[in-house]
Amino acid sequence: MLLSEAGVSKTAYYHLLYKDTLLPDTIHRIAQVLEVRPSAFLEEINPAEKQVKRILFLTDKILANRPLLDRENVRHTLILLYEKPIERLRRSLIRGRKIYILQ
Amino acid sequence: MAEKFIFSSKEISFLRELIKQGVEFILVGLSAAALQGAPVVTQDIDLWFKDLADPGIKKALKKVGGFYVNPIGLNPPMFAGNAVKLFDIVSTMPGLDSFDNEIGNCIKLTLGKIKVPVLKLERIIKSKETVGREKDKIVLPVLKDVIETIKGLKKIKTYGK
Numbered sequence: 001m002l003l004s005e006a007g008v009s010k011t012a013y014y015h016l017l018y019k020d021t022l023l024p025d026t027i028h029r030i031a032q033v034l035e036v037r038p039s040a041f042l043e044e045i046n047p048a049e050k051q052v053k054r055i056l057f058l059t060d061k062i063l064a065n066r067p068l069l070d071r072e073n074v075r076h077t078l079i080l081l082y083e084k085p086i087e088r089l090r091r092s093l094i095r096g097r098k099i100y101i102l103q
Numbered sequence: 104m105a106e107k108f109i110f111s112s113k114e115i116s117f118l119r120e121l122i123k124q125g126v127e128f129i130l131v132g133l134s135a136a137a138l139q140g141a142p143v144v145t146q147d148i149d150l151w152f153k154d155l156a157d158p159g160i161k162k163a164l165k166k167v168g169g170f171y172v173n174p175i176g177l178n179p180p181m182f183a184g185n186a187v188k189l190f191d192i193v194s195t196m197p198g199l200d201s202f203d204n205e206i207g208n209c210i211k212l213t214l215g216k217i218k219v220p221v222l223k224l225e226r227i228i229k230s231k232e233t234v235g236r237e238k239d240k241i242v243l244p245v246l247k248d249v250i251e252t253i254k255g256l257k258k259i260k261t262y263g264k
Contacts, residue, residue: 062255073248076142078256085138085212086110089148092137093109093189096144 055079113167113186114148115215120166122217124159127202128152129209131193131222131230133242138212139224141249143242151193151222153202155180198233199226224250 003013016022023038031038059075080088121128130138132149152160161171169184180192199205209220222230228246231239 058256058259061259062252065258066251066255069248069251070244073142073245074252074255077140077249077252080137080140080142081253081256086214088140089134089137089214090110092134092141092143092145093148096133096146097109 051082055082110148110189112215114189115217117163117167117169117186117190118214118219119217120163121159122219124157124163126152126157126159126163127154127206129202129206129220129222131196131227132191133227135222136224136227136242136246136249138214138221139210139249140253141224141246143245147191148189149191149193151196151202151205153206155192155194196222196230198230224253 003010021028021038023041027038027041031040034040055075055078058078059071062074062078063069063071080091083091129135129151130148131151132147133141133143133145134148136143137145163169164171164182164184164187167184167186169182169187172181172183174180179194182188182190182192196205205222205226206220208223208226210223211218212221224246228243228250231243231246
């Protein structure tokens, strides 16, 4: 069922399953010369990192057209816009009440 | 996550009961701004009620174990009880139109499984400019930047990179 959902045939799956490696031979050879693991060439996309990069990109983009805006305000707003409204409110209350306690 | 306890099911239950009882209210102030993405801090959630004498308010309070405390001296009325201690009562909003006009222009945001009417950022600014307290003046530039940020974001999404 899983294979069907992924659009992968059983033949293709078992073909991959019984291979020693899925990486091209060239990667193995370069890794051997560099004395690193072949996986060093694989870049995993971390969603959190991707999101932060997107926020920073958008911050610059918005400020390019609106240079008088405060960069921190723009960046923090974008961070919050990635959250659900209830999380935005919680953040605001947590910080607000911490300040209140410290006063 | 411990942080979730600051605005949890008990507060949402109260808002849900208000809606169930047909009480007309708008979430206003900095909590409303925070819900729309403003990086501001607040201690309370301000609720602007159309009619504080609406019996639905007391019914909703009773459901969540809360109480209505009448104004004492120059102090405004307040809610008491664990489920409602984060909420502040607002009966008038300086600088704004009537409740009926403002509620027609609110946005509805999801909190848990309910949708609550929230005063738009532009109207929050209008109200804070009218009141003009120092603490309101400090936050105005931030709120204005938030509006421009959202406009900028919409423009990027509309026209691409």
